[in-house]
Amino acid sequence: MSSNGMDRSKLSKSMLRKAPEMQALANRIDKAMPYRFPRGYMEWNELRALVAMQMVSIAHSGVVKKLSSMDDQAGYFNAHRYSLWAVQQAPIYCLSKEVFHAMLNTTINEEIIKNLKISLPTMMLLFPDNSLRSSEAAVDHLVIHTSDLRYPENSTGKNFGHEVKYLSQEKKTIIHCTTVDQNSITWLAGIGIEDGKVNYDKSNRLGVFTVDKDDDEFLDIIRQIALMTYIILQSNPEMIGEVAESEIPKTVGKGFTPQQKGKYIKPRIIRVPNNKKAKVESPTTREGSHSSKRTHWRKAHYRNIQSKDGQPKLVYVRVAIINPQ
Template sequence: MEDITVLADSRDLLIKVFIKTGGNELYKILHRKNYKIPKNYIQWRELAALISVNAPLFNHSSLDLAQRFTAHRIALWVVKDAPIYCLDNQLLEQFQQTDIGDENLIFKDLVSQIPLHSMMLLLPSKTVVSPDGGYVDWLNIHCSHVRHPEWSVGEKYGLSPHYMTHEDDAVLHFGCVDTKGTIWFSGWGIDEAEGKLKQAKISYGKAPVGKNDDNFVQELRSLTMQCLMFLTFEKLETDNVTFKETINSTGFTPLKEPKEKCLYPRWLREGEKRQARHIRENTSHASPVPHWRRGHWRRAAIGKGRLHRRWNWIKPTFVTGSFE
């Protein structure tokens, strides 16, 4: 499932106009949540505006399916009071250097063990560039299942997203609006009887989809799946962002945490910073060009009788060489 839909010439312009005119009731509610987000990520004022513009659109029949699907999944995030995660820049780079492997097995295991069904994922600013030159700095992610319609319905803050039927047993969607105002929406489903992914090559939007767009959607799909893999199999416990991580360093006495109520996202990062591994080549020839040795995900048998399976992340390593 793939789509690209042009929403506006500039996302920043849309946000500025929306906020300047007072926003809407949803924006006022979300703004009061007062999320403190680390520097180098989209800030809550802008993100809350984007959510408030898009979430109510899921019932607008005049919009194409991509816009409505994206709005519906964002609305679910709102009514579920689902979490926000900030993807650490170092972990993002490692994911970009990791091969996803057998998506069929991964997705099937993910659906059965995934710890959450809706999340907002914030990406470091100006790191993921779309083919139209915009930056993708957030992704809304949602998992839906025919046996668990409660994952995909809710009512709160004036929103009542209904359950949207789908052909497959389970589906995973991601969507966003990049800084150029382009909607990127995609997803995949799985037929549990066959155990195979279903990836329909159709567009739900009005804009044409080119080869560069296909490649970019694959990049976002891999990133989405790896973030969920990391949460499910690598790091079930996550740290909250701290106040000091949300302020700019001034060189003076650190600012004190505000007394007013505020919320903090969760970090999606490793507990300890991994140092790049340097490998000395046993050769008298010129050292090889520094490069990434790509990582991958491996499914291993575990437990009594080795009847259970667990995914392990074999991390990428940065390889350098030297003269002997």
């Protein structure tokens, strides 16, 4: 965890005005990846500026030395992972509100991790507006990168005149989840996987600030979201869909002109399939043969199961009233 304590949107705009190199890089990123995001998510204009800031910072040896001297692992890994996402031109996925909230209500069965296959080393997730907060501010996106000792080439890249080098690691497989919240505070969570077993990095000193209980709970949430996203990509392809043209605003912030259809690219979206949409069930509905001792809401969530070949799978369980009186 590290911070400069300034509104992220104001900071990015200020940095772009003061640093022509950063502005030029943001423009090159936009030309290569002319994204437009659906309503209800952060704007691409702000995200590309944030990415450019991270790339420029890690490109300067003086900044890297400063981060190292501060023992700011969060700041250093954050800049590295954002840069990897950019130079690899890795994909972006939006999480729908239903999927996002169901993820928060799900308990991961670590047994299914044994057969988890990481087919996409680097990606970005976008969260619905005002759906997730750190202990400090709103969080609207997450960069995920999985580094594997067997495939170091997946953790390097060159693009936009920048080279991102491989960082050494101790665990066989490490999933890094990192983000910058709207208060410009950097968050980093690690998941180590060795011989099918998960080991969470619970260090309380990942950056220049000490991680307290509330911070740790937030980091657990983003770890869980990362793991569940990988399970969905592996075994629930029916949940991956296209963003409709009607969901894309005609204009996106100041400085942009209306975009013609096909002149931009859209992120993919992870949704509950139409035939499994969450519905509030009637008070007369009872599910299964087990009854609860009291009436209560069962929140929408995912149930972890394994198929006969041991592959992980998520089953969406709808919201319902259990044991109505």
